[in-house]
Amino acid sequence: MSIYLMQIFNGISVSSILMLAALGLAIIFGLMKIINMAHGELIMIGAYMTYLTQKVFEAYGGPGLFSLYFIAAIPAAFLTTALIGYVLEVTIIKRLYGRIIDSILATWGVSLILQQLARSIFGAPNVEVKSPLWLNGGLLLMGNLQLPYKRLFIILLVTVCIIGVYWFLYRTATGRRVRAVMQNRSMAESLGINTRRIDALTFALGSGLAGIAGCALTLLGSIGPTLGTNYLVDTFMVVVLGGVGRIVGTIAGAFTIGIGSTSLEFLTNASLGKVLMFLLVILFLQWKPQGLFTISSRELDG
Secondary structure, eight states: OOHHHHHHHHHHHHHHHHHHHHHHHHHHHHHOOOOOTTHHHHHHHHHHHHHHHHHHHHHOOOOOTTTTHHHHHHHHHHHHHHHHHHHHHHHHHHGTTOOHHHHHHHHHHHHHHHHHHHHHHHHSSSSSSOOOGGSSEEEESSTEEEEHHHHHHHHHHHHHHHHHHHHHHSSSSHHHHHHHHOHHHHHHHHHHOHHHHHHHHHHHHHHHHHHHHHHHTTSSOOOOOOOOOHHHHHHHHHHHHHHOOOOHHHHHHHHHHHHHHHHHHHHHHHHHHHHHHHHHHHHHHHHHHOOOOOOOOOOOOO
């Protein structure tokens, strides 16, 4: 039982990362109807920014400051990937609205370029990111059940980010404009909302969330140029299952896939568990193709 409970806890921590990565993707697709195949590489960039922050603190900070490097890495990963996302939107994505196939091909090409850049700069082998001392160890519960501080911190970090995104979307004027454009772009434009600025801002926000997800992933293992690719399929699956543009849908989809995959892998094996999870998602979408939750739309017919 303790082993199974540990697997469930690991599933929750993985679900948290999927939730963070998928949230930005869901907002982007809900707003702009763009399928960003380079989203995984934004996760990878966030992870490498954490690695670079570690190196800077190792070179210029003492032992006391080094333990704080991860706190500095979180905003560094967010700002770097948000900036890259903004540049990507104003140079490429803005020319691809309404052209889904073209957007898939273009962003896939961008993902290959970013992967090759990572190989050229950091090398093809994976690199290790040392976790700070205060994240080592774990919280001992009943018997031999120990919850690692790293995974507890990931869950806390994702919770803070979810609350921040909710506050931005539902408690700020800019967030209300974002939701207005999601519901009816033409009506929002007629009311004077600068939809171009909203698109660029939202794409940057979604990219920044992917960067934080990459930062969190460094606590679970080594990182490499293909890090984001390994999570891209699961992230898209979370968006499709949960329903685009809804925070609650992303949360529900991430927990369903994360905990479901972990449980199935525990009962079978890694490969078969993933296959079974895919099959269950496909069967569910046959029954409810819009996903668990959908954003209300005010588009007029005709």
